[in-house]
Amino acid sequence: MDAFDYVIVGAGSAGSVLTNRLSEDPGTSICVLEAGPKDWHPYIHLPAGFIKTFHMKSINWAYQQEPGPWTGGRSIYAPRGKTLGGSSSINGHIYNRGQRQDFDTWAQLGNRGWGYPDVLPYFKRLERRVGEGEDAYRGRDGNLTVTTMDWQDPLCEAFMAGAMSLGIPKNPDYNGAIQEGVSYAQRTIQNGRRVSAATAFLHPARKRPNVHVHTHAHATNLIFEGKRAVGVRYVRGGKGGAPFEVRANKEVILAGGTYNSPQLLQLSGVGSPDLLASHGIEVRHALPGVGEGLQDHYAPRTVARVKNIKTINELRRGLSLWVEALKWATTRRGLLSLSPTMVYCFWHSGETMESSDLQLTFTPASYKEGVQGQLEDQPGMTVASWQQRPESRGYVRLRSADPFAPPIIQTNYLTAELDRRVIVAGMKLARRLLKSAPLAPYYAYEDFPGPGVESDDEFLAAATQRGTTTFHPGCTCRMGPAYSNWAVVDDQLRVHGLQGLRVIDASIMPRMISANLNASTMMIADKASDLIRGKSAPTG
Numbered sequence: 087m088d089a090f091d092y093v094i095v096g097a098g099s100a101g102s103v104l105t106n107r108l109s110e111d112p113g114t115s116i117c118v119l120e121a122g123p124k125d126w127h128p129y130i131h132l133p134a135g136f137i138k139t140f141h142m143k144s145i146n147w148a149y150q151q152e153p154g155p156w157t158g159g160r161s162i163y164a165p166r167g168k169t170l171g172g173s174s175s176i177n178g179h180i181y182n183r184g185q186r187q188d189f190d191t192w193a194q195l196g197n198r199g200w201g202y203p204d205v206l207p208y209f210k211r212l213e214r215r216v217g218e219g220e221d222a223y224r225g226r227d228g229n230l231t232v233t234t235m236d237w238q239d240p241l242c243e244a245f246m247a248g249a250m251s252l253g254i255p256k257n258p259d260y261n262g263a264i265q266e267g268v269s270y271a272q273r274t275i276q277n278g279r280r281v282s283a284a285t286a287f288l289h290p291a292r293k294r295p296n297v298h299v300h301t302h303a304h305a306t307n308l309i310f311e312g313k314r315a316v317g318v319r320y321v322r323g324g325k326g327g328a329p330f331e332v333r334a335n336k337e338v339i340l341a342g343g344t345y346n347s348p349q350l351l352q353l354s355g356v357g358s359p360d361l362l363a364s365h366g367i368e369v370r371h372a373l374p375g376v377g378e379g380l381q382d383h384y385a386p387r388t389v390a391r392v393k394n395i396k397t398i399n400e401l402r403r404g405l406s407l408w409v410e411a412l413k414w415a416t417t418r419r420g421l422l423s424l425s426p427t428m429v430y431c432f433w434h435s436g437e438t439m440e441s442s443d444l445q446l447t448f449t450p451a452s453y454k455e456g457v458q459g460q461l462e463d464q465p466g467m468t469v470a471s472w473q474q475r476p477e478s479r480g481y482v483r484l485r486s487a488d489p490f491a492p493p494i495i496q497t498n499y500l501t502a503e504l505d506r507r508v509i510v511a512g513m514k515l516a517r518r519l520l521k522s523a524p525l526a527p528y529y530a531y532e533d534f535p536g537p538g539v540e541s542d543d544e545f546l547a548a549a550t551q552r553g554t555t556t557f558h559p560g561c562t563c564r565m566g567p568a569y570s571n572w573a574v575v576d577d578q579l580r581v582h583g584l585q586g587l588r589v590i591d592a593s594i595m596p597r598m599i600s601a602n603l604n605a606s607t608m609m610i611a612d613k614a615s616d617l618i619r620g621k622s623a624p625t626g
């Protein structure tokens with residue numbers, strides 16, 4: 087059996103950062119197992135390729151969620167990256183850290199060293215910010231390039247003017263001192279190409295002789311000696327492929343993401359005894375929190391039809407698309423270099439909220455059935471709105487003992503009353519923004535939810551009819567103290583009650599943050615690398 091110091095399962099956002107940092111020590115050997123292929127596909131690297139990779143099963147787990155009590159009987163699609171870079175290779179490129187209070191709350195839950203002053207140095211160390219930002223908050227020397235949207239679009243300008251006309255201030259840096267306000271989105275795009283965790287962290291690390299990355303290597307369960315994890319079993323080439331084992335002399339690290347890390351634990355006999363028994367899996371270690379507590383952002387998209395100007399819906403067709411392709415080829419700018427969302431707005435659902443609890447995004451485009459992935463034919467603009475810190479929680483549980491079967495994903499969107507109230511407030515604000523005076527020259531009429539929707543109940547019905555994930559699942563292997571009945575890992579990200587095993591990815595978040603999750607997932611991995619290596623936090 088091959089043996090390495092560390093075996094990392096998953097080469098996604100967290101796995102890529104970890105591999106880079108742990109391999110800085112030339113005396114340390116690392117094996118990375120990634121179920122997907124190399125990230126060679128051109129659509130991964132072309133920012134507008136997002137719309138294609140969204141459904142591309144060769145590099146996407148393409149999960150389906152279970153219908154929930156508030157999703158109108160719908161099973162919501164849940165894309166997840168399955169390639170080097172993981173979800174950062176198919177995501178919407180937005181760079182958004184969240185609010186100071188998000189991380190202070192993690193610390194308050196009993197996680198020492200995870201408050202905002204503790205995590206800020208890692209956000210800074212990871213990034214190379216190009217553009218506005220104070221040195222107190224932004225890094226300039228890291229691997230992850232963060233730029234600001236550079237496509238001047240009259241609709242985006244009018245949307246921002248509209249927000250300001252409603253009293254929402256312009257914020258030069260929502261990743262700085264304060265998040266609230268409106269501004270162009272910050273993105274992980276450099277010279278018209280996606281900056282994934284793989285391009286920023288994994289590929290540079292792969293040049294080191296102590297890094298061994300296996301693609302098409304699907305981890306099927308963990309190998310234990312007593313309570314110590316000592317290795318991983320995996321299959322090469324998909325279901326029915328050849329089985330292999332790899333040994334970890336120091337640690338096994340799970341970085342398979344929010345859906346797959348708890349699944350692998352459960353397959354390996356770590357989880358709720360009742361669940362394991364129902365699938366005939368022997369209990370290695372009872373840990374009822376595994377897979378429980380799933381949170382995600384749920385967004386209905388308010389759509390208006392547009393007049394007097396072209397939107398992206400038309401620009402991506404016919405001659406216009408050829409012009410844009412030429413522009414990208416010669417200047418690396420234009421439509422093909424864009425993220426799916428362009429303007430970000432953070433605001434309050436009510437006057438009593440101390441910090442913004444709503445996130446709204448604006449795009450001069452619209453999608454069929456409100457689901458990203460297929461643009462509409464007629465001109466449209468969209469405001470997606472979601473509650474930043476939802477209270478609803480669901481779970482990820484084994485569907486079967488077959489490691490190739492997708493897990494059961496039940497997010498329980500909108501089951502908490504607060505979540506329903508805030509989502510309605512968000513939709514009302516979205517309507518006001520689209521109807522603001524600066525957008526009037528372009529605003530034709532509201533297509534969804536439509537002018538007939540006026541009462542709170544009607545807005546809520548519309549939200550259940552058309553809301554979708556914003557692709558931010560987290561919290562299924564939560565970090566917390568051993569005495570809690572929900573925690574899976576401690577504040578060093580070690581699995582409670584076991585040795586030689588950590589989980590390091592978006593699943594360890596104890597509570598949803600006010601942001602998209604890529605930046606904070608990489609921060610978690612960077613901080614974890616110091617915990618593993620016994621290094622103190624960076625200064626400055």
Ligand SMILES: Cc1cc2nc3c(=O)[nH]c(=O)nc-3n(C[C@H](O)[C@H](O)[C@H](O)COP(=O)(O)OP(=O)(O)OC[C@H]3O[C@@H](n4cnc5c(N)ncnc54)[C@H](O)[C@@H]3O)c2cc1C
Nearest residue numbers: 096098099100121172173177178179180305343592602604
């Ligand atoms: C469509 C989409 C759009 C998004 N947009 C944004 C955005 O604009 N901004 C933002 O901040 N966030 C966005 N996100 C979310 C963000 O990208 C993720 O939260 C983040 O990448 C999660 O990182 P992770 O390391 O936890 O998991 P991932 O990056 O998903 O990595 C997990 C890796 O583990 C591998 N793996 C899983 N199981 C196994 C196994 N059994 N064996 C071997 N390998 C395995 C997977 O193939 C994958 O490569 C988006 C996500 C998606 C899917």
